[in-house]
Amino acid sequence: xxxxxxxxxxxxxxxxxxxxxxxxxxxxxxxxxxxxxxxxxxxxxxxxxxxxxxxxxxxxxxxxxxxxxxxxxxxxxxxxxxxxxxxxxxxxxxxxxxxxxxxxxxxxxxxxxxxxxxxxxxxxxxxxxxxxxxxxxxxxxxxxxxxxxxxxxxxxxxxxxxxxxxxxxxxxxxxxxxxxxxxxxxxxxxxxxxxxxxxxxxxxxxxxxxxxxxxxxxxxxxxxxxxxxxxxxxxxxxxxxxxxxxxxxxxxxxxxxxxxxxxxxxxxxxxxxxxxxxxxxxxxxxxxxxxxxxxxxxxxxxxxxxxxxxxxxxxxxxxxxxxxxxxxxxxxxxxxxxxxxxxxxxxxxxxxxxxxxxxxxxxxxxxxxxxxxxxxxxxxxxxxxxxxxxxxxxxxxxxxxxxxxxxxxxxxxxxxxxxxxxxxxxxxxx
Numbered sequence: 001x002x003x004x005x006x007x008x009x010x011x012x013x014x015x016x017x018x019x020x021x022x023x024x025x026x027x028x029x030x031x032x033x034x035x036x037x038x039x040x041x042x043x044x045x046x047x048x049x050x051x052x053x054x055x056x057x058x059x060x061x062x063x064x065x066x067x068x069x070x071x072x073x074x075x076x077x078x079x080x081x082x083x084x085x086x087x088x089x090x091x092x093x094x095x096x097x098x099x100x101x102x103x104x105x106x107x108x109x110x111x112x113x114x115x116x117x118x119x120x121x122x123x124x125x126x127x128x129x130x131x132x133x134x135x136x137x138x139x140x141x142x143x144x145x146x147x148x149x150x151x152x153x154x155x156x157x158x159x160x161x162x163x164x165x166x167x168x169x170x171x172x173x174x175x176x177x178x179x180x181x182x183x184x185x186x187x188x189x190x191x192x193x194x195x196x197x198x199x200x201x202x203x204x205x206x207x208x209x210x211x212x213x214x215x216x217x218x219x220x221x222x223x224x225x226x227x228x229x230x231x232x233x234x235x236x237x238x239x240x241x242x243x244x245x246x247x248x249x250x251x252x253x254x255x256x257x258x259x260x261x262x263x264x265x266x267x268x269x270x271x272x273x274x275x276x277x278x279x280x281x282x283x284x285x286x287x288x289x290x291x292x293x294x295x296x297x298x299x300x301x302x303x304x305x306x307x308x309x310x311x312x313x314x315x316x317x318x319x320x321x322x323x324x325x326x327x328x329x330x331x332x333x334x335x336x337x338x339x340x341x342x343x344x345x346x347x348x349x350x351x352x353x354x355x356x357x358x359x360x361x362x363x364x365x366x367x368x369x370x371x372x373x374x375x376x377x378x379x380x381x382x383x384x385x386x387x388x389x390x391x392x393x394x395x396x397x398x399x400x401x402x403x404x405x406x407x408x409x410x411x412x413x414x415x416x417x418x419x420x421x422x423x424x425x426x427x428x429x430x
Contacts, residue, residue: 010036010044011057017174020272021098022052024244026181029053031162032098033076036170037086041065045082047073077137084142085166088150094170096177099162102184112157113184116198117326118317118376119207124179124249125155125165133159155180171270175249182247182317189323192404196326199376203351207377210355214297216289219281229255229263229386230276236390237265241272245318245393248272250378252294252315255386256304260284264300267292299354302362303382309367310382312389317378320400325373331400333371334414339399341427342392343371351375371396 008016014034021027021034029052035045043063050059050073061071069075076082082095106113112128115121129148134141145164148156155165155176163180167173190196199207222230237253240246251271254264261283265271269278280293282301287293294300296315303310317325324331325348333343347364349372354361365372365382370392372380379396383389406412 009057010038010062011060013170014044014046014060015055015057017096017170018046018052018055020174021096021177022055026100026178027052027098032096033078033082034097034170034173035076035079035082035095037093043079043082043086045075045079047071047075048077049073078141080137080139080142081145081164082142084139084146085149085164088146089166091168092149092154092166092173093168094173095164095166096170096173097162097164098177100177100181100184102181102188103157103163104161105188106184107157107159107161107163110159113180113187114198115180115183116200116204117183117186117196118250118378119199119204120250121179121183122199122204123208125176125183127153128155128157128180129153131156131158131164133161136161175270178247179249182250182319185319186317186322186326189319189404190326192407193323193329194327197328197376198326199351203376206352206355210295214293215286217283217286219283219288222281226257226263226281227276229257230279232386233263233265233279234274234276236386237271237274240314240316240390240393243394245316245397246271247317250317252296252300252313253386253389254294254296254300254313256311257281259308262300262304264293264297267294296354298358299361299380302358303365306359306362307366307382309384310365312383312386314381314389314393315374315378316381316393318393318397318400320404321373321379321397323404324400325378326376329403331373331396332403332412332414333399334420335399335402335412337415337419337423337427339395340415340420341423342395343399344368344428346371346373346396348373349375349380351377354380 033046035043037043045061047059047061061075063069112130115125131145131148134144145156157163165173165176233255248270252265254262256262263279266278266280280291281288300313331346333339333346370382381389381392
């Protein structure tokens with residue numbers, strides 16, 4: 001069941017969400033708190049002074065509208081913060097407050113991450129506000145932050161403290177939180193490479209105008225091959241999420257079924273909890289009825305049409321590789337044999353090609369050009385099958401991380417041409 005299912009009890013939803021946040025080191029044992037406000041006005045909130053690593057569903061606390069507390073523990077000491085935000089914004093039903101390292105870095109220098117880094121991040125997080133310092137757990141902190149939310153923002157960096165995000169559900173608040181943390185980390189990594197490029201309003205609008213809407217068809221019962229591919233695709237999407245190659249709101253993975261059809265991840269479905277039934281079947285340019293495929297569908301469709309040997313494609317935004325996409329730094333694969341053999345020379349694609357001309361993007365991608373950096377849009381990799389594409393994505397991110405890290409210890413000494421020719425003759429047969 002999804003971590004954000006409408007049928008989950010608030011206790012379970014709080015537990016599942018805090019487990020994700022803690023597991024990925026986006027908060028500490030003692031830091032951070034989450035809440036859910038029910039239609040009745042009751043607030044469910046995480047407890048104070050309970051180890052995040054051993055949290056149980058029974059540890060969650062309910063605070064009734066009249067202030068009555070029910071639970072095994074006192075509510076989080078930041079309850080006044082949550083209550084103040086809910087009073088200011090009746091439309092909100094979930095709040096995340098935590099101390100992820102990247103966003104604490106921004107709070108410590110009194111800045112906010114610029115969400116114009118990616119079109120989707122801006123659509124999810126909007127404009128981020130900065131809240132001046134107030135004593136933690138105080139009513140003054142609640143009043144100050146609530147004021148920022150009252151201005152229409154759903155995300156606020158707290159001066160020398162952390163971050164608060166709110167949403168129409170806890171899942172929505174979490175996705176804003178995770179996406180903003182991703183933006184913050186990418187900016188920090190990117191600045192190690194050079195000047196970071198941000199999108200103009202016109203460039204954001206170009207991405208937002210893109211649609212995956214297409215003709216629909218009523219499909220027949222899936223074959224055993226399709227069922228297996230759905231299962232396998234989900235397994236690798238989940239693995240990509242666990243390894244932080246995807247986040248919940250970003251990343252598209254597809255695989256060819258036959259000459260005229262393929263499977264692809266859906267639009268705006270949590271990558272961390274994706275189910276095989278949520279995968280979307282595309283056949284002859286049409287989508288199975290009742291589903292919305294990834295906005296990357298036209299690109300994947302064009303690439304499959306142009307390249308019969310490509311059977312799997314991934315759009316992703318792993319932090320280090322994506323840092324190259326938001327700067328002019330070159331992602332040089334000539335680091336170790338594995339990187340060069342799997343990635344070849346990594347080409348950079350200027351912003352907007354994937355939105356304006358899928359055919360042009362398809363011509364830039366091939367079995368001999370299997371990895372592309374998409375300006376301000378992460379990376380695109382291909383493979384002969386799912387495992388090869390995923391392996392290539394892992395190697396691309398590992399290579400990018402090594403290149404970022406090398407900046408602090410010396411100048412890159414790429415493999416010489418003689419070594420590259422040896423690899424091509426022995427392994428690539430180019």
